[in-house]
Amino acid sequence: MNHRYRKTIIAGNWKMNKTLTETKAFAEEIKPMLGKPKWCEVVLCVPYVNIPAAVRLFKDSRIAIGAENCHYESHGAYTGEVSAEMLKELGVKYVIIGHSERRQYYNETDFTVNKKVHAALEAGLYPIVCVGESLEQRELGVTMELIAYQVKAALAGVPADKMRHVVIAYEPIWAIGTGKTATAEQAAEVCESIRVVIRKLYGARVARAVTIQYGGSMNAKNAAELLAQPDIDGGLIGGASLKPADFTTIVNAANQE
Ligand code: PGA
Secondary structure, eight states, X not given: OXXXXXXXXXEEEOOSOOOHHHHHHHHHHHHHHHOOOSSEEEEEEOXXXXXXXXXXXXXXXSEEEEESOOBSSSSSSOTTOOBHHHHHHHTOOEEEESOXXXXXXXXXXXXXXXXXXXXXXXXXXXXXXXXXXXXXXXXXXXXXXXXXXXXXXXXXXXXXXXXXXXXXXXXXXXXXXXXXXXXXXXXHHHHHXXXXXXXXXXXXXXXXXXXXXXXXXXXXXXXXXXXTSTTOOEEEESGGGGSHHHHHHHHHHHTOO
């Protein structure tokens, strides 16, 4: 973390979890626990149907609400889809783009990720762009090349002045939901390399200011060590974001001066 140059962001990714009733119970439990973190921004990315309630429930807190996906068009004949504009109007601030589960199960490609990043920025949302290698790719030794490619493809055509709205999340696929976390060194190495890619694309000032998260089995126990790495500016947290006490511990680890 480096509060001097950039925002630390802890974002929960609920995936397809929690009903409306469970969302209300979560909010009641976590609000008094969390208080008002000073040094980091806290985000909860929740299923579409829970967004209006979540926005209302967290209105007076420092927790911003995010979505887990959006479509790349602003409107049209796309049955079952939701646009970035629709999310913006509900009070959504962030949107996860290109999560590996969407790449794996819903044919999300680097091309659609790029289109969605543009759509999100156009609508005034902050995209959290996910990149990450599979275990096979790591073992082949192509992690850095692959991540550089994914970052460049996702950001193609994004002008420098929009980059202060973009968050990058490095999520090694083999660490997601597996309980197998990347070591702090592995995570830091890739996050640093992402900043190098952004420096080459946009220059040192933009690179210094961009928030780069780590995600993949981050939890109450390992968060502090991961977040202590200079190029890891927060986390994208799945499983542990469903439990108020665990999520609060992670936020507290990020909220160090
Ligand atoms: P996990 O998920 O924390 O459950 O590994 C992270 C993510 O998918 O964003």
